[in-house]
Amino acid sequence: MxxxxxxxxxxxxxxxxxxxxxxxxxxxxxxxxxxxxxxxxxxxxxxxxxxxxxxxxxxxxxxxxxxxxxxxxxxxxxxxxxxxxxxxxxxxxxxxxxxxxxxxxxxxxxxxxxxxxxxxxxxxxxxxxxxxxxxxxxxxxxxxxxxxxxxxxxxxxxxxxxxxxxxxxxxxxxxxxxxxxxxxxxxxxxxxxxxxxxxxxxxxxxxxxxxxxxxxxxxxxxxxxxxxxxxxxADTPVAVAETTNETTVSSWADLVSAMANSNYNIINVNGALTATSNNSIGSNGHTVTVKGADGASINFGNYSLTATGGSWNVTFDNLTVTTGVGTGVIDLNATTGTNTVTFKDVTATGTSLYGGGGTTNVIIDGTTTSTVDNASTGKANTYSATSREANIHSANSVTIADGATFTLNRSSIGDGINLPDGSTVKVGDNATFTVNMNTNNATDSARYHNAGIFMEQGGSFITGRDSVVTMNTSIGQAVSIGVKRPADSYTDTDRWGGYTENPTRYDGPTVVTFGENSTFNFTGRDGFMLGDNATFTSGEYSTVHFQNKGRGVALDLGDDSNIIISKHSNTLFESDGKGPNSSTATPSGGYSAYNYIGVDENSNILIDEYATFRVILTNRGDNDWDDVISLNSQKTASVVSFTSKQGAVVDIRDDNTNFYAELISFPLGTPTATINI
Incomplete structure (x- = not known):
């Protein structure tokens, strides 16, 4: 006890x-x-x-x-x-x-x-x-x-x-x-x-x-x-997956109704649809994908989907489309926000793929093809955003997504891509962009000034790393940015290519840049016609090949401009026939304008370390004053230079028989000119 x-x-x-x-x-x-x-x-x-x-x-x-x-x-x-x-x-x-x-x-x-x-x-x-x-x-x-x-x-x-x-x-x-x-x-x-x-x-x-x-x-x-x-x-937030609402349509009326309903973000197209009118899809901008099953198609005929309000984010995916008007598949001219229209794995024929206006960015994804074969000739000499109904026009930018493939074919008169001033065309990393102009080999005089890419008063064309760009522009031009184009009546038989000795160039700025390890191939008459404050750059380790056919130029830039051949890049410029021919005895250019490669006041050409700059002109004939490379700086205060750095290869050849034709030329007078080789 x-x-x-x-x-x-x-x-x-x-x-x-x-x-x-x-x-x-x-x-x-x-x-x-x-x-x-x-x-x-x-x-x-x-x-x-x-x-x-x-x-x-x-x-x-x-x-x-x-x-x-x-x-x-x-x-x-x-x-x-x-x-x-x-x-x-x-x-x-x-x-x-x-x-x-x-x-x-x-x-x-x-x-x-x-x-x-x-x-x-x-x-x-x-x-x-x-x-x-x-x-x-x-x-x-x-x-x-x-x-x-x-x-x-x-x-x-x-x-x-x-x-x-x-x-x-x-x-x-x-x-x-x-x-x-x-x-x-x-x-x-x-x-x-x-x-x-x-x-x-x-x-x-x-x-x-x-x-x-x-x-x-x-x-x-x-x-x-x-x-x-x-x-x-009870108090723990639970992640909720985004709800996907989709529907399937098999008629034009069903498509219009579904696109007007912001609850749907995927609209599956079944079979072949034919537009019957310009139908409004409303003012409630939203994100929606119009996706086709195998073999699905939409024939827009003379109509387009029409939207108001903003902002719209519309994707056309895995579809065959046919268009008959310049606005293309969707008209966004009356929208108020910033829009995005994406074409992914789309095959388009007829007129414009996109020309719907608004503050719109066009994105090309997957494997997409645009073939224009029935566009009207438009208003001569204006070259406005809607002129000649380019494959893509009236957009703020065109972006070919990383890894995407875009083929642009055009037999009708007009440009491939025609954008407002200050716009951008961008080719993404590992992307492929091919432009085929004048595919029916027509000889209309207007075609001499049609371009694969056109922006009248300035803009940018940029390609990404490992990208591949191929431009076949026939008697037309690859890129025209920042220069007023001649009237349709002028052709390449005229001296200066119809641009006159002092063409109208705009202040820009204008930028053309090829990405690192990228490839650019050009076949056609004129290459790049650029305005003042322009810069052309071949990226490091890039491969650039120009094959000019006829009396055209490779690079023609204005005042305060630069041509930069970057380190280790390999550039080859070849011209066949820049001179008098069977059609005319007139020289194609002169010391002051329209040379094969040329810049104007206060401009420079740089061949950077270990780069290759090779220029070869054949079938020139007796072509007086038409120099191969010209730094046309005539003002007293101007300073121009041609420079090649350590390890660079500079190879310039010309079979011109005229005594006054030069490989590299500077005007006589008081400007400061420098050649460093």
């Missing part, structure tokens, strides 16, 4: 029923929560709580992470101890703990602390995973501290237990905002279990706790884990 007040022996009898503590880590997407139990019994075995000699003031129990060697080290994943570290919102909870004390989530190692959760004796025993090792100070004072703690805290045990339980439940429900370390009073923990093994104290009922007196450890852990995860999931 033991006396009623013999607390020491009561504590000794309690030792076999000592409580164990565990740290549970629940991965719930936005946070990992540390849940610890707060009740402990003093013993001289392997579980103690730290208390001071007086044991009248509550001390904080150390919370130890369950590690491989069960060492008593607190480990926090974050910037510092006590830091709150969250996982990405898209993370998902694991279905089961990875180990007894830690639940893992892929790529997630951060933890988040929470206030201790209360538990009954049975639950605490069932969830045992990690034991807090005793410190030497605790061993020395455990007996006296335990005795005083039991006497001081007995009257408050039940109240503190209820408060701890309520606080733990609240902290679990708000685990995302919890940042403090789990703490508990060692005195209260000891008191809560101060009873005989034959008569364990009863605990208040709580729905958050498992009340079974005995339960296997794994079952209890699973029950508690599900409870914590359920509470946390």
């Amino acid at each position: 033991l006396s009623r007040n013999n607390t020491k022996f009561h504590l000794q009898r309690m030792e076999p029923q000592k409580q164990h503590f565990t740290i549970k880590k629940f991965s719930v997407g936005v946070a990992s929560v540390l849940v610890s139990c707060t009740f402990a019994a003093y013993s001289n075995a392997n579980l103690t709580a730290r208390a001071d000699e007086n044991a009248t003031t509550d001390e904080t129990a150390e919370v130890i992470s369950n590690t491989a060697n069960d060492s008593n080290v607190v480990t926090l994943s974050g910037n510092s101890a006590g830091a709150n570290s969250e996982t990405p919102a898209s993370s998902t909870p694991s279905s089961a703990p990875a180990s007894a004390g830690t639940q893992s989530t892929e790529n997630t190692t951060t933890t988040k602390t929470a206030a201790p959760a209360a538990s009954s004796t049975a639950n605490t025993q069932a969830q045992t995973a990690t034991t807090v090792e005793p410190s030497s100070e605790t061993n020395e004072n455990s007996s006296s501290a335990g005795t005083q703690a039991s006497e001081a805290a007995t009257s408050e045990a039940t109240t503190n237990f209820e408060n701890a339980t309520s606080e733990a439940n609240n902290n679990i429900n708000n685990a995302e905002n919890t940042t403090s370390l789990a703490t508990a009073s060692a005195n209260e923990a000891a008191t809560s279990q101060a009873s005989s093994t034959t008569a364990p104290i009863s605990t208040p009922s709580n729905e958050a706790l498992t009340t079974n007196s005995v339960a296997p450890a794994d079952e209890t852990t699973q029950s508690f884990g599900e409870s914590a995860l359920t509470a946390l999931a």
Whole structure:
């Protein structure tokens, strides 16, 4: 028999029923929560709580992470101890703990602390995973501290237990905002279990706790884990996949109705559709893809889809289309926002592929072909954005996407791409762009000034890395940017190519740049006719090949311009027939204009390190004053230069029989001219 007040022996009898503590880590997407139990019994075995000699003031129990060697080290994943570290919102909870004390989530190692959760004796025993090792100070004072703690805290045990339980439940429900370390009073923990093994104290009922007196450890852990995860999931954002709404149409009316409905973002075209009128698709701009099944087609005839409002993002995918008007497939002239029209794996015939106006960017993707064979001749001499119904016109930019292939064929009079001033044509990395002009080999006088790409007062033509551009322009031009074109009545039989000795050039700026390791091939009469403030650049390691047929030029730039043959690039300029021929005895150019390669005031030609610049002209005849390369700088203050750097190869050949024809020429007079070779 033991006396009623013999607390020491009561504590000794309690030792076999000592409580164990565990740290549970629940991965719930936005946070990992540390849940610890707060009740402990003093013993001289392997579980103690730290208390001071007086044991009248509550001390904080150390919370130890369950590690491989069960060492008593607190480990926090974050910037510092006590830091709150969250996982990405898209993370998902694991279905089961990875180990007894830690639940893992892929790529997630951060933890988040929470206030201790209360538990009954049975639950605490069932969830045992990690034991807090005793410190030497605790061993020395455990007996006296335990005795005083039991006497001081007995009257408050039940109240503190209820408060701890309520606080733990609240902290679990708000685990995302919890940042403090789990703490508990060692005195209260000891008191809560101060009873005989034959008569364990009863605990208040709580729905958050498992009340079974005995339960296997794994079952209890699973029950508690599900409870914590359920509470946390209520506040956890869930990533929702974008909803795809699609419909299938088999008539023009169905297509118009579906495009006017902003709820649809994919419209599948089944069979062959034929337009019956210019139908409006509304003013509620949205993103929509018109996608054809194998063999699907749309014959627009003399009609187009018409939109207002903005902004529209329309993709035509895997379709065969036929157009009959200059606006092409869709008219965006009345829209107010910025639009994007994409043609992906489209085969188009008839008139323009796109000419719908608005602030619109045209993107070519996949393998797309535009063939124009029935365009009207348009208004002569104007060369406005809609003139002669180019394959693509009236857009702010045309971009051939990375890896895409675009083939532009044209037999009708007019340009391939005709854009407003300041626009851009861009060929992406690894993309292929092929232009075939005058495919029926017609001889209309207007065709001498049709271009693959045209912007009247300035703009840009840029190709990407490893891109391939091929231009076959017959008796026309490859690129004309920043120069006013002659009237249709002028042909190549006229000296200066019909441009006159002092053509009208605009200030631009004008930029032509071939990308690194890109390839450019040209076959035709005129190559590049550019305005003032123009720059032509062959990218590093690029391959550039001009094959001029007839009396045309390769590069003709205005004032303040530069021709840059970049490092390691390989350029070959070949001309066959730039001179008098069977049709005319008139020279094709002169020292002041329309030379094969030429720049004007304050301009430069640079052949950079290890680049190759080879120019070969044949069948020139007796062609007076028509120089091969001309730096036509006549103003007093002008400075011009021709420079080749280390390792560069400069090879210029000309079979012109006239005494006054030169390979590289500078005007006589006061300008400063420099040749560095």
